[in-house]
Amino acid sequence: MQENYDVVADLKRIPWKHIDGGEGKTMESQLIFDGADGGPEATRARIKGFVSEPHFHRASQFQLLLSGAMLFPTFRMDGVAVHYTDHNVAYGPHSRDGDHDFLVASTNEQSRSMNSRQTRVASMVRPYHVR
Numbered sequence: 001m002q003e004n005y006d007v008v009a010d011l012k013r014i015p016w017k018h019i020d021g022g023e024g025k026t027m028e029s030q031l032i033f034d035g036a037d038g039g040p041e042a043t044r045a046r047i048k049g050f051v052s053e054p055h056f057h058r059a060s061q062f063q064l065l066l067s068g069a070m071l072f073p074t075f076r077m078d079g080v081a082v083h084y085t086d087h088n089v090a091y092g093p094h095s096r097d098g099d100h101d102f103l104v105a106s107t108n109e110q111s112r113s114m115n116s117r118q119t120r121v122a123s124m125v126r127p128y129h130v131r
């Protein structure tokens with residue numbers, strides 16, 4: 001039997017980490033839950049100027065776009081919107097526009113990105129090709 005439980009975080013108490021990529025590229029993130037205890041993983045991020053190359057995650061994710069836009073090759077998402085990614089399925093590239101702010105949540109800690117070829121090959125459950 002699957003157990004249900006409430007998961008609550010006070011985002012005002014979680015510090016933001018900042019990365020300055022130069023030339024107008026910035027990323028701020030909050031690690032809300034790290035999944036280390038077998039529970040969910042959740043991260044909030046505000047990203048400007050970076051393009052996410054094709055990649056996949058080892059766990060399925062719900063990506064809640066709170067504001068701004070995410071631009072994919074075949075569609076555009078404007079906040080508030082939800083993007084679902086299945087585990088081990090590549091997607092991207094995508095970029096961001098406007099006041100980008102989103103939350104990524106997974107039921108476990110394996111949702112970290114696999115975007116380097118060496119890391120992908122070493123951790124793949126089933127093969128795929130990104131062109």
